[in-house]
Amino acid sequence: MCRGGRLTALLACLCGVHIVFAPSANANDDQPLWKLPPEVIRDQVSRSVSAGASLKPSAWPNGAKVAVSLSFDLDTEALWLGFYKQSSASYISRGVYGARVGMPRILSLLDEHKIPATFFTPVMSMVLHPDTLQQLLARPQHELAFHSYVHESVNEFKGDEERETYEAALAKFTELTGKRPVGFRSGAWDLSPQTLGIVQDLGFLYDSSLMADDDPYMIVADGVASGIIELPIEWMLTDTPFFQGQWVNRLSPVKATAEVFAIWAEEFDAAYRDGGMFILVLHPQVIGRRPRIELLDRLITHMKSKPGGVWFATHEQIARHVK
Ligand SMILES: [Zn+2]
Known part of the structure; x- marks a missing residue:
């Protein structure tokens, strides 16, 4: 009764996950999902990468x-080149802004508050911006983590391309930084059917691309613990949906910083009351603009005002603590 092919793609689309299973000899790609009994759908979902x-x-x-x-x-430019396939001057300039303007403001703010952070960095961002890399390496309190080769989507790879690309990119990352990264975040914030196995084989400690919890959890595949810790993220806890005025081929509204402060502070306050974890994913080309750096300053100041204390940590420090 197990059906693959089109059903796999449909479930992946519906659930936001990628499901790996072998189609049976009787696979019927034309069978609509709603004609399958619940046990069959449950069986297929249970074979996915999950929490x-x-x-x-x-x-x-x-x-x-x-x-x-x-x-x-x-x-930086890698996002527009690798993910959005845009190489014209306007898009490239938006990538340049992140390294040229955003990063000095971010590093200065973090210095001022004396807190560490984790920088998920495509290899090509380091190659294109060696000065920015040096500024990061001069601050060993920060973590550099893996974020693709040229911000490609894992869903575009064919055959062994993903493994070969990430083996080579990891070697280059290690050469450029002098340290092998332990953290992985997919450029697409998604995993292909091969990604988790590659992340395991390359010796990563944690992933930070998925969204099944507020707090850290163990990733399972085929119902078995993978050994890879997930530090979950969330679209509401990132800057792009609120502030990226024009993405590619679509417009999104730009929010006032006061409105976004209210959303993020409310999320942080609830994490504080719950004794949990709060991860905020920011992009230098987005949060790096003047009023948004002031927003981040206000948010950090708000966090520091809480009685009992906040542990500001890198992702690696949190993963090692919860392991
Ligand atoms: Zn990215």
């Missing part, structure tokens, strides 16, 4: 009430 045990700890270091980790996806 296992919660890894929310009973306590954070030094008795802190909440753990906060700021992510910066240092996408």
Whole structure:
């Protein structure tokens, strides 16, 4: 009764996950999903990459009430080249802004507040912006983590391309930074059917691309714990949907910083009351504009005002704590 092909693609679309299973000899790609009994659909979903045990700890270091980790996806030109297939001057200039304007403001703000952060960086961002890389390497409190080769989508790879690309990109990343990264975030914030196995084989400690919880959890595949810790993210807890005025081929509204502060502060306050984790994913080309850096300053100041304390940590520090 198990059916593959079109059903796999449909389930992947519906669930936001990629499902790996072998079609049976009787596979019928024309069978609509709604004609399948619940057990068949449940069986197929259970074979996907999914969420296992919660890894929310009973306590954070030094008795802190909440753990906060700021992510910066240092996408630069790689985002437009690799993900959106745009290479004209206007798009490239938007990538340049992140390294040229956003990053100095971000690093200065983090220095001022004396807090660490994690920078998910495509290899090509480091190649294109060696000065920015040096500014990061001069601040060893920050973590550099893996974020694709040239911000390609994992769903575009064919055959062994994904494994070959990431093996080579990881070697180049390690050469450029002098340290092998332990954190992985897919450029597409998604995993292909091969990605998790590659992440395991390349020795990563954690992934931060998925969204099945508020707090850290163990990724399972085929119902078995993978050993890879997930530090989940969320579209509401990133800057792009609120502030990216024109993406590609579509417009999105730009929000006032006061409105976004209210949303993020409310999310943080609830994480604080719950003793959980708060991850905010930011992009230098988006959060780096003047009023938005001031927004981030206000948010960090708000976090620091909480009694009992906040543990500001890198993603790696949180993953090692909850492991
Ligand atoms: Zn990115």
